[in-house]
Amino acid sequence: MEKARREMTERLKAVDMIIELRDCRIPEASTNPLLNMMAQGKPRLIVLAKTDMADPVQSEKWVRHLKKENQSCLAVDLMRDNGAGKKIIREALLLMKPKRDKQKARGINPRAVRAMACGIPNVGKSTMINRIVGKNTVKAADKPGVTRSLTWIHADPQLDLLDTPGVLWPKFDDEMTGSLLAALGSINDDILDRKMIAMDAIHVIQDLYPGMLEEIYESGEVNPNGMLKAIAAKRNLVRENNEPDTKRAAEMFLNELRKGRLGRLSLEHVHEEDTEDHSE
Ligand SMILES: Nc1nc2c(ncn2[C@@H]2O[C@H](COP(=O)(O)OP(=O)(O)OP(=O)(O)O)[C@@H](O)[C@H]2O)c(=O)[nH]1
Ligand SMILES: [Mg+2]
Known part of the structure; x- marks a missing residue:
């Protein structure tokens, strides 16, 4: 993990933007606070994966909440939604548009956007890349620690994606965060x-x-x-x-x-006051 983090900081220098994968059922517990520190102000798209297993009402609220915080965000089912890949490409390019427009204005033909897929283990980084490419290019499986090395994938003429190993931060703020991550499979529970x-x-x-x-x-x-x-x-x-x-x-x-057999559940709910629209 430590090695992966060092490598990630290094690689971040070579990318234009970050696509942060999170588990839609626990959007707060599944974010890595270290990522904010490492992000170096790069544009970030948050992809909340596994919506098919999350409570749809909560998913909508989380997207609204994150957007209200000026974060670019999508909730997707990477397994069954055939349009998920296109939606992610569109959103990523939208986020990079100001920079690309500036380059075009200076007469530079922008190269493909380089985006790094990052997040904690088992959230769907590799699955997202396979979904965007349209075939199984990188290995994905239902256990943490599947991706071991950094791999560049030419996902789309306009988008190159970097698959990275899941990274957990060394210390959780509270015990419940660790439990939620273990409960949904981002921490190997053999040792727990x-x-x-x-x-x-x-x-x-x-x-x-x-x-x-x-x-x-x-x-x-x-x-x-x-x-x-x-x-x-x-x-x-x-x-x-x-x-x-x-x-x-x-x-x-x-x-x-x-496996989602108990029904569609979200184990973190948005506080109601966070989603209320006070604009009227
Ligand atoms: N139901 C459902 N399962 C998903 C979704 N996205 C990913 N998965 C499953 O989640 C598991 C983990 O996916 P990976 O893509 O390997 O996750 P990762 O983030 O690359 O994991 P590491 O490489 O271990 O860090 C796999 O069994 C996927 O099939 C989704 O949207 N819905
Ligand atoms: Mg992976």
């Missing part, structure tokens, strides 16, 4: 306590979507540990001593959550 991660995710879902888990797992439990027991009971996960196997229930729950 899956039960804790699952309980944090249950807590967040119960807070943001009251009654949802209770309905899915047919339980009135409001305590996250109690909910894990209810999941174990519902899925027939019992230990040898006949106690509910909450460890396996946690693994099963996280798997269902990551």
